[in-house]
Amino acid sequence: QQQVKQSPQSLIVQKGGISIINCAYENTAFDYFPWYQQFPGKGPALLIAIRPDVSEKKEGRFTISFNKSAKQFSLHIMDSQPGDSATYFCAASKVPVSRLTFGEGTQLTVNP
């Protein structure tokens, strides 16, 4: 009930393309869904987050789509850039956040 499943494990896109990463969760008590970006040797950094009372949230080139009935959410990166090459983690938690449950990660490579 605590798992968050993430796919794909790795993703290669061309510069300017759209990167899409998907996550599915099991625990219906989760009500906070952040995405983190991690570069090698660095800690994860919050990219964007959503609560289940909205179906979509957009910040710049990054959009979260949320489907409560399917218990799925996804990250879309528009106009992908080589600087976006990193590992992306979805996560889920109840609020207040006592423990985030992370997905397995997606290694994104954006080719110039």
Add this chain to the structure above:
Amino acid sequence: GAGVSQTPSNKVTEKGKYVELRCDPISGHTALYWYRQSLGQGPEFLIYFQGTGAADDSGLPNDRFFAVRPEGSVSTLKIQRTERGDSAVYLCASSLYGSYNSPLHFGNGTRLTVT
């Protein structure tokens, strides 16, 4: 501004030894978290402090792992009788309270290698 600081950045120890990993959270953040990240995996929850007390330590894998936060600021993760399987990056994070509007801020981690 200053972020979450973790020291040391790297620690190599021999199997069976004791290690301490330190975390300095963002000033004023009441919530502090420890996670462990193995190679190619997502961070795995270990323990959560709200103030000085461990509000949730259910992620600690066994009694060799212990963490303290005596004054509600700096925290130390302690690992006794280290095993090779303990090798991982240990991440610390802090947040203002743990609310939706106060996300977790992670440090860069301590890479622990047990030989």
